[in-house]
Amino acid sequence: QQNVQQSPESLIVPEGARTSLNCTFSDSASQYFWWYRQHSGKAPKALMSIFSNGEKEEGRFTIHLNKASLHFSLHIRDSQPSDSALYLCALRTGGYKVVFGSGTRLLVSP
Amino acid sequence: DMKVTQMPRYLIKRMGENVLLECGQDMSHETMYWYRQDPGLGLQLIYISYDVDSNSEGDIPKGYRVSRKKREHFSLILDSAKTNQTSVYFCASSLSREQYFGPGTRLTVL
Numbered sequence: 275q276q277n278v279q280q281s282p283e284s285l286i287v288p289e290g291a292r293t294s295l296n297c298t299f300s301d302s303a304s305q306y307f308w309w310y311r312q313h314s315g316k317a318p319k320a321l322m323s324i325f326s327n328g329e330k331e332e333g334r335f336t337i338h339l340n341k342a343s344l345h346f347s348l349h350i351r352d353s354q355p356s357d358s359a360l361y362l363c364a365l366r367t368g369g370y371k372v373v374f375g376s377g378t379r380l381l382v383s384p
Numbered sequence: 385d386m387k388v389t390q391m392p393r394y395l396i397k398r399m400g401e402n403v404l405l406e407c408g409q410d411m412s413h414e415t416m417y418w419y420r421q422d423p424g425l426g427l428q429l430i431y432i433s434y435d436v437d438s439n440s441e442g443d444i445p446k447g448y449r450v451s452r453k454k455r456e457h458f459s460l461i462l463d464s465a466k467t468n469q470t471s472v473y474f475c476a477s478s479l480s481r482e483q484y485f486g487p488g489t490r491l492t493v494l
Binding site for chain 1: 389419428432442481482485
């Protein structure tokens with residue numbers, strides 16, 4: 275049974291700060307990794323994905339995957355109030371079952 | 385634009401009543417999912433459907449059943465609802481990797 279843990283549970287940062295969100299998982303055979311973002315009262319929406327070890331950057335967002343250390347992270351540069359949301363990491367080991375972490379609630383204060 | 389719909393958006397039922405939650409997608413995706421989301425628990429998988437009449441239990445199937453008679457439509461049924469089934473329910477569909485979520489149904493069981 276895949277175990278996915280996110281840290282911290284919640285985070286408050288000032289506007290313009292760099293933010294780091296962490297996700298650890300238990301099965302190194304996991305193949306596909308995503309970060310989803312969910313604004314309050316809305317549906318989760320895929321933010322970024324990565325399917326092999328390494329780093330991927332899109333605008334202010336960077337994700338990093340290290341399967342050997344069972345660690346997956348999301349970094350936000352120049353955080354904006356609009357980034358305030360629940361961030362969920364998700365991964366898929368085999369088949370179509372996707373396991374989600376419990377989320378990190380981010381608040382960016384103006 | 386890819387779209388997943390859910391009906392109803394809000395529902396209040398009494399304990400012991402039957403509940404039907406409906407989900408539709410217009411993308412001809414084969415795989416569809418039902419999740420529930422509770423504070424601090426992230427998204428918990430209830431059922432996966434791989435195509436019409438091809439369904440599989442997720443992590444928390446007890447008290448739920450599903451029906452998929454058309455590829456674009458996936459229903460979640462609660463026979464004799466319980467108060468601990470009060471939650472927000474999300475449907476999602478997937479073509480290969482990324483999941484697309486519906487807006488959610490907030491169910492309250494009194």
